[in-house]
Amino acid sequence: MSILFFLFNVSRYQCLFPTVKHSLVYFITESSEVRNIPEFMAVAEVKCTEFGYCDSSKKILETRQDWVQKTLYNDKAQLDSYNELCFAILPYVFRKWISKWQQLASQSEVVNTLQMMEGCEWDENTGEVNGVIQYGYNAENLLEFDLKTMKWIALKPEADIIEQDWNANGNSAETIFLTQTCPDWLKKYLKNGNSTLLRKVLPSIFLLWKTPSSPVSCHATGFYPQRALMFWRKDGVEIHEGVDPGEILPNNDGTFQMSVGLNVSSVTPEEWKRYECVFQFSNAEDSIITNLNKTVNWQKNKIRHDQKILIIAAAVVLVVIIVAVTVIAIHKMKEGRCPSSSPHNTIELSERPHRQTEESTQC
Structure with missing residues (x-):
């Protein structure tokens, strides 16, 4: 290809x-x-x-x-x-x-x-x-x-x-x-x-950060036309080291999306404010600049982490409730169950299916 x-x-x-x-x-x-x-x-x-x-x-x-x-x-x-x-x-x-x-x-x-x-x-x-x-x-x-x-x-x-x-x-x-x-x-x-x-649609920009050790991904979606650039800058200068450029991909509505990652593993907390993600069409006047802020990104990820903990805790509680209800139901069934039939009665009932149904219902 x-x-x-x-x-x-x-x-x-x-x-x-x-x-x-x-x-x-x-x-x-x-x-x-x-x-x-x-x-x-x-x-x-x-x-x-x-x-x-x-x-x-x-x-x-x-x-x-x-x-x-x-x-x-x-x-x-x-x-x-x-x-x-x-x-x-x-x-x-x-x-x-x-x-x-x-x-x-x-x-x-x-x-x-x-x-x-x-x-x-x-x-x-x-x-x-x-x-x-x-x-x-x-x-x-x-x-x-x-x-x-x-x-x-x-x-x-x-x-x-x-x-x-x-x-x-x-x-x-x-x-x-x-x-x-x-x-x-x-x-x-x-x-x-x-x-x-000549149609032009500006994108929505998101900074996505899965874990503190993973790259920060600057994601733009919903833009048109396809001819666009997105890159990272440090102190106003475009950088390439530690940057993972992504491809422009189509959306289902005819617009486009793209991402560009930045490796921040060696960046100190004080240096985060020196980085910014830039999206622009062929004309630089349409640039959208998104500043990298560790506090904001970390809080977002912390919220996601807390939400995961709450979801897991809720799931555990739900499982405990289901198990408890099931044990109580089985216990009640054992207390009110019918006496066991003798082998002779079982043979007779098997020969009379209608009566077996009636007795089972009464029980």
């Missing part, structure tokens, strides 16, 4: 751009003999929000956002373009290139992955447009397109021949896509998906 998502990690970094910058990025993967991975797949993201998915092997082309369906419904040309690229053009081209690159790299491995990331970024304040096209092979950078020079750049010596070949044939198609087509599509998506893409 690390090979598959090599280029995907680049988009997570781009998600941290200031909010005035918007991005539209496509991630394409062609794989050979990789288990549980489609042979050809593509993912489309706008402002780091996935809105489209393609799997040519299973003939799947689907939207992941309601507003995208409306956009493509009103733009049949773009929908037809997506269908043609997903099921015909790109799978054919990538299949040929993964075989060709395997020959150029003198590799005999059967399992290989070729990836491409292409997209654009638009600054709504300045109108500036930037673009990127990058290829990767087996988790290593291969080629990238420089929009300023409109030239391909080889990132590995083995890719020099590809760089020369592509530059010799001209790069007008790439330039037009990055400077015109992609920005136009991006602006259209931003207009139609404005209520979703």
